[in-house]
Amino acid sequence: MKVGIIDADLIGRAKHRFPNLACEKISAFHKEMGDEVSLLMSYEDIGSFEKVYISKVFTDTPIPEWLVSYVDGEYPGESYPGFLPNFISSKDAVDISIGGTGFYFDKAPNLPYEIEHHKPDYNLYDEWIENEISKAKSEKGDNFNLTNFMVQFKEYTDYSIGFLTRGCFRKCKFCVNQKYDHVFEHSSLEEFYDETRPKLCFLDDNFFGCPKWKPLLEEALKSGKPLKFKQGMDERIMTEDKFKLLFSAKYDGDFTFAFDNISDYNIIHDKLKKLRKYTKSTSVKFYVLVGFESVDEIDIENAFKRIELLMRYKCLPYIMRYQDKKYQPWKESEFKGMYVTLARWCNQPSFFKKKSFRQFCEANQAIHKTEGTICASMKAMQDFEKRFPDIAKKYFDLRYADYNFPEE
Ligand code: SF4
Structure with a gap:
């Protein structure tokens, strides 16, 4: 299965520099199941993934309009038998799960036990860091x-x-x-x-x-x-x-x-x-x-x-x-x-x-x-x-x- 993970704070906050632990645990869990996991740096191509997780820690991190609508329940879609309790299933068949205090404030659901207690994937952000290094190298010479x-x-x-x-x-x-x-x-x-x-x-x-x-x-x-x-x-x-x-x-x-x-x-x-x-x-x-x-x-x-x-x-x-x-x-x-x-x-x-x-x-x-x-x-x-x-x-x-x- 192709799994996409979005750390919404990383995309939405220019100076944000702290790993999202839930994203790292979800990544590790799926990698262990043999899934292909990618950290997504935009919301554009989520259609090419079967499963997408979006996590947000800060309430004021901006997210796309369509996602705001999902969160507000305007597009409840059909129930999807995802294993997270807070799943949201979109009409185009991408199974999207959202989570974190940035979405739910004090009512954020827990991750399932097997994910919560999984060792984090500390390499989830490696490719993004490499890209940042390359960009800076070419800018600063x-x-x-x-x-x-x-x-x-x-x-x-x-x-x-x-x-x-x-x-x-x-x-x-x-x-x-x-x-x-x-x-x-x-x-x-x-x-x-x-x-x-x-x-x-x-x-x-x-x-x-x-x-x-x-x-x-x-x-x-x-x-x-x-x-x-x-x-x-x-x-x-x-x-x-x-x-x-x-x-x-x-x-x-x-x-x-x-x-x-x-x-x-x-x-x-x-x-x-x-x-x-x-x-x-x-x-x-x-x-x-x-x-x-x-x-x-x-x-x-x-x-x-x-x-x-x-x-x-x-x-x-x-x-x-x-x-x-x-x-x-x-x-x-x-x-x-x-x-x-x-x-x-x-x-x-x-x-x-x-x-x-x-x-x-x-x-x-x-x-x-x-x-x-x-x-x-x-x-x-x-x-x-x-x-x-x-x-x-x-x-x-x-x-x-x-x-x-x-x-x-
Ligand atoms: S509820 Fe507990 S964790 Fe939250 S601010 Fe008060 S003392 Fe700190």
């Missing part, structure tokens, strides 16, 4: 540097990727993770481990919420490979034991936690004190969710409150602007410019580490090209300051660089 160019593909080439655990008990309203009410063991490391890959990447939703976190992490550490947890870890449930083992790891990149709610301020503060007993790393980052509870000055102030606390513990914020399946509330806000500027300031650590919010806006103004006009960042800051001088006075001049590591 003598200036092409393969090592530099390959950095963007490291997630495809360097990592064994999987879920040691799945599920979460918190059911945060803004999260796609609503299916379970606990964290449970999902795959053994062996299931997705590739000896030839130098690093490990775990996609677990709330790893430290699993009662078995310790033996699972110890097992991963035994591999001796650098590892990382891709999702924000749940700081609220961290204990000294957990910090100790986590910070003993050869960690790859930033340690990323979540600081989603201002109501967790005290507990996060308490945990930050503990965290700093175990690491002096300057690569501890926290996702700061904004635009969910409201999109007004209170939400902006709550973001600054969290940023200030993180600065005190030499941690970095990463602003996450809330969006659901179809809606990005911050875009409708009168403070849209503040949301954009906050994200640009915080999410570029090279700026955040050196400049206050005000200095960041001033730096933007200094390189603004149209003389005599004011840049968007400066305008957002000045408008906000005029209306809420107390908030501005408290937060706009704080600088990460002025804080020292807290005393133990």
Whole structure:
């Protein structure tokens, strides 16, 4: 059978660079069945395949109009006895299955057991990467540097990727993770481990919420490979034991936690004190969710409150602007410019580490090209300051660089 696989995020998002694990598992499963599997880089020729899978992680990844209609149920077609529960059968007899949070948000059906627990096909993207290399070589000629160019593909080439655990008990309203009410063991490391890959990447939703976190992490550490947890870890449930083992790891990149709610301020503060007993790393980052509870000055102030606390513990914020399946509330806000500027300031650590919010806006103004006009960042800051001088006075001049590591 000829099987086509579409990673919709790869096609629809120019800068997307992370393998779709479901696509890799589907590929491996079909290859084992003797099928001919291709990663498709467009929707044009799906008619030449008997079976096509389309997977999407991000809700705002664009897809073709006809596919939007399928998803919205305008063309339910005939039932097709595919083995995925969420099949959609088209009229031209191509059996199309769609899946992932990008289509179903919090209601994404699971893959069948035999696919979910199949070792991923880590070679699924090889041909695409080769093509990208050839294109870049012919564009850049003598200036092409393969090592530099390959950095963007490291997630495809360097990592064994999987879920040691799945599920979460918190059911945060803004999260796609609503299916379970606990964290449970999902795959053994062996299931997705590739000896030839130098690093490990775990996609677990709330790893430290699993009662078995310790033996699972110890097992991963035994591999001796650098590892990382891709999702924000749940700081609220961290204990000294957990910090100790986590910070003993050869960690790859930033340690990323979540600081989603201002109501967790005290507990996060308490945990930050503990965290700093175990690491002096300057690569501890926290996702700061904004635009969910409201999109007004209170939400902006709550973001600054969290940023200030993180600065005190030499941690970095990463602003996450809330969006659901179809809606990005911050875009409708009168403070849209503040949301954009906050994200640009915080999410570029090279700026955040050196400049206050005000200095960041001033730096933007200094390189603004149209003389005599004011840049968007400066305008957002000045408008906000005029209306809420107390908030501005408290937060706009704080600088990460002025804080020292807290005393133990
Ligand atoms: S704790 Fe994290 S994974 Fe769990 S529901 Fe909340 S956001 Fe989702």
